[in-house]
Amino acid sequence: MRWRTHLAAMMLGALTVLALPAAPANAHATLVGSAPTADVVVDALPGEVVVTFSEPVRPVADKVRVITPDGGRLDTGKATARGADLVIPVRGDGSKGTYLVSYRVISADNHPISGGFAFSYGQVSATPTDDAGAGVQTDPLVKNAMSAARWIGFLGLILLVGPALILLTLWPARLPTTGPARLAVVGGGLVAVSTLLELYLQIPYTSGNGLLGGTLDGAAESLGTAYGAAHLVRLAAVAAAVLLLRPVAGLRAGKVDRALLILVAVVGAATWPLSGHPSASPVPALTVVADAAHLAAMAVWVGGLVVLFGFLLRRASHRELAAIMPVWSGWALLAVTVLVLAGTAQALVEIGTLSALTGTLYGRLVITKVGLFAVIIVAAAYARDITNRDFPAAADDEKEAASVRGRLRIGVLVEIGVVVLILGVTSVLVQTTPARSVEAASAQPGRPVEVKVSSNLFQVVVDVSPAKTGINTVHLYARKPDGSAPLQVVEWKATVALPAKEVEPITVPMVALSPDHASGQVAFPSAGTWDMRITVRVDDINQATVTARVPVR
Known part of the structure; x- marks a missing residue:
């Protein structure tokens, strides 16, 4: 039957995203370097600190700082953005010791990026903290x-x-x-x-x-x-x-x-x-047009279904519906075609690879959306079949006409119900980092590892990237024991060990970026499942130690 042909064509178009080649990655800014480099000891303070990202950014007012060893401010004036470089003017009369660079910037797709790193002048000292929390989540x-x-x-x-x-x-x-x-x-x-x-x-x-x-x-x-x-x-x-x-x-x-x-x-x-994301993609002309077309087709199709269900199928005569429904059915088919083509174009750019589709939250949300869309396609094909076959046949039978309307309203109601779910998925999707950006941030190769460990005092979210042998960045986030809210930490300590290969504990120097967030770097000499012991002191008396198991490739 014709509707089966349409159904097959729609699903084939929606799933071509799995097979086509990758697109280049470019949005949702990631840190790519700095001057001075993180963790180095410099002989003289620079006139400015430069933090380089993977795309143009803009600084958040009063959320970019350079903290001195005694907790003061080394930065002077406002940080400025020069394309992908965040430039922080600093004084040249700071004392010797370790400095903390803490930042919060907005990427080209309007999402905030926060973090920080430390460097030392002349000698290494205790790393200061940013009490104002520029690096806060x-x-x-x-x-x-x-x-x-x-x-x-x-x-x-x-x-x-x-x-x-x-x-x-x-x-x-x-x-x-x-x-x-x-x-x-x-x-x-x-x-x-x-x-x-x-x-x-x-x-x-x-x-x-x-x-x-x-x-x-x-x-x-x-x-x-x-x-x-x-x-x-x-x-x-x-x-x-x-x-x-x-x-x-x-x-x-x-x-x-x-x-x-x-x-x-x-x-x-x-x-x-x-x-949103489309304006910051590698091919913005394509993604902006595709997203606008996707949105317009969705509004036309689903908005029309609402009017059909709420008004026309209850109030219009069978003769009127017999004239309206074939026209609407053609429009709906066109809208679905635009949805599939535009959605596929967007997915190719925002996802790009099969691993990004299955290995990221963004990709899994897209899979969920495609699955729900498949349900709608089946319901739409059912309604189209009724429109083309049963409406003309019931023209002279009032009882049969009422039955046809009832079945059509059920089909339309199913479509509307599933669309409500798709809108929920989409509203989360637009707030989620695109899959291509997640892969770009961990393309060294290796993927970040996130582990949650808890004690009776706190919960710690451990993020290790890229979770492979060599230099890795560690982020620790403290939350209340039930994970409901951030928790202020007085002191962080961390070590890593690999008992299976007799690697003794290695200290991980942690830098407190905000009251609930610390970061550090560690070199994993070999692959395996490492034990990361984290000691968190929440006040002058209470502290606890937890162990996170971190797989390293």
């Missing part, structure tokens, strides 16, 4: 709120675009337009609320503060970026779309109204990729 509540705001925005776009399109093109003149028009206005309101939430949340997301950590200075800085500009344009596009809904809802939209509405829709859809 992003608050999980802020990150989750950002995903929720994105979900609201996607939902609003569906409710705005679907009803507007159906009213503009397929709505029967005899039926009142109040219901779908109100739905479109609600959709516009949700997009506006989502946009305002994202603008606010970007402030604490950027600065590393808590959910209520937004400031006027942070707001001004956020609005002055491409991210802020894209969101302001989105708000203007939503306002214009809602104004244009009046003639559309009155079924009296002229050519000018239609042209303006199409223009507003194109501009509004483009603001999503321009404020």
